[in-house]
Amino acid sequence: MAVAEAVAGPSAPPSSSTAESHLEYLTRNTQACVLRPYCFFVSWQGVLTLAYRGFPPQLVALKQQISDYYQSLPKESPGSRWPKTSLAALKEKQRLTPAQLQRLNEICREQSGIFQTPGQVKAQAVMVNSLSTIVYEARCLERVISRHVVQLLQPADLADAAADEVQRVQGVVAEADDEDYWFHASRDGNRENHYRNAALGVTLVHELACFQQPSSSTPAAAATGGRISSSSSADGGTPKATSLLGSILAPSTVFSGGNSSSSSLAQLQGSSGVWSSALPGIMSKFRAAVEAEMPGLYAWFDEKSLHVTVRAIIV
Incomplete structure (x- = not known):
């Protein structure tokens, strides 16, 4: 294990804060903020x-302050330099075929379109009003030894990610359209056991609050016994292949400067509803679409363990 060692510096907490760790001090002095869903994506492995x-x-x-x-x-x-929630890993001894990857990319395109629904920005966005330092016994956080939750400063800053951060994610997602991406998506490692077998570590995360409370099944999922068929093209055939990045965002919404950020902020301020209230249903539909096409291929993580990693502390 690599263990963090504190060093003196200008960011040291005031003497009145000696009862808390510096990590807690930095976290407590971070303003609450918002993560906006971008798309479903087949990552490496x-x-x-x-x-x-x-x-x-x-x-x-x-x-940066922690580092x-x-x-x-x-x-x-x-993998932690761009924000994401890992939803499922391939089961042991499974490897994606090129055809399976192509179909998964199509499902990602189909299911990600909802993130462009007008008036749904707040219901889909994640309010990051707390961060948890977790000592875990499994990398997927299904087995936790201890957690320390720190509330962030209020009021929340609803500003969008900066241009370089948006472009970083767009660059990662765009890799799915590369001809050789199957090489990365089918690589060894990061199967179910990697996430669920015993592995001690410490990480700083935001736990998705919308999954911490019991919720009823979505109407669409209930109507199909928990499985929802993915949509097809207008002519009833196989969905037409398009760029994953291009199909997620209309040309006017691809980040090109301040106007996109201002528009996103205005949409968030003008939308109604409860933070993240739509996310469980959206994720349920995505899972159902994958299972309908490739039943039993994936091991899905417990919803109550879903999170966004901010920074690994001990690995």
Whole structure:
């Protein structure tokens, strides 16, 4: 294990805060913010994820402050440099075929279109009003030894992710359209046992609050016995292949500067509803679509364990 070692620096907490760790101090002084869902995405090793538009400025600053202060932290892995929620991993001894990857990419396109629904921004967005430092016994956080939850500063800053953060996520998602992406999606590793077998570690995450309370099944899922068939093209045939990135965002919404951020903020401020209230149903439909096409291929993580990793502390 790589263990963080604190070093003195200008960001040291005031003497009145000596009862708390510096990590807690940094977290407590971070303003609450919002993560906006971007798309469903097949990550490396075939892991199914929900990608967000980018880390908002508050979390970018916190990640940098943690790295600056704890200089013995393990180097941040590429997978935690863009915000996502891992939903499922391939079961042991399973490997995606090129045809399966193509169909999964189509399902991701079909199911991600809902993130462009007008008036639904708040119901889909994740309010990051707390962060949890978790000592885990399984990487998927289905087995937790201890957790320490810190509330973030209010009021929340609803600003969108900065241009470079948005472009980072767009670059990751665009890889799915590369001809050789199957090589990455079918690589060894990160199967079910990687996430569920015993593995001690510490991580700083936001736990998705919409899954922490019991909720009823979505009407669409109930009507189909928990499985929802993916949509097809207008002529009833196989959905037409398009760019994953291009199909998620209309040209006017691809980030190109301040106007996109201002528009996103206006949509969020003008939308109604409860934060993340639509996410459980959206994720349920995505899972049902995958299971309808490829039953038993994936191991889905317990909904109450779903989270967004901000920074690994001990791995």
